[in-house]
Amino acid sequence: DAMVIQNPRYQVTQFGKPVTLSCSQTLNHNVMYWYQQKSSQAPKLLFHYYDKDFNNEADTPDNFQSRRPNTSFCFLDIRSPGLGDAAMYLCATSRGDRQETQYFGPGTRLLVL
């Protein structure tokens, strides 16, 4: 059974056209993360929510925003996608206890035309 679900799996958008990626979880985990992964690179953390508390990484561009309306759902909004934002976007969750495993969704591959 899928525990971390991402929709859509593939997303095509136009340069500058806002896009929203969705993540949901059935694990009831406190923490949800968004990572950006470019080809042949390690995932790069963009931000995470601990419950409703939002934590932005210092080098995450302002173009990237996130919303977590409830425990189960978290959204990644890209306000004005550029060609450099084409990547795989990974959602992950964890209980939030110290040194707890992160569980990843299958990812959404974003293509910017």
Place this chain on the structure above:
Amino acid sequence: GDSVTQMEGPVTLSEEAFLTINCTYTATGYPSLFWYVQYPGEGLQLLLKATKADDKGSNKGFEATYRKETTSFHLEKGSVQVSDSAVYFCALIGLGNQFYFGTGTSLTVIP
């Protein structure tokens, strides 16, 4: 700061060969250590983990031992299969609860 250094790839092996992917870490305190696997076009899946020194994580024939004295967590498998072809990431979670990933090692197993 905390970091993970992983063996550069790509690695190409014949089926049934022995696999080692090296991983060393730098961290304050005693981090938990992980190996994740990413199949083409997919997200990351937890392969195995170890939370304290001398622990051995194992799954699907893969093993890794947490070696505090050498700050290492090398991944091994005695006999690889074509279906093991993927990218493998070593990672740690440190005191700040942040994950640090290695750069990934691509493995291709040929029949």
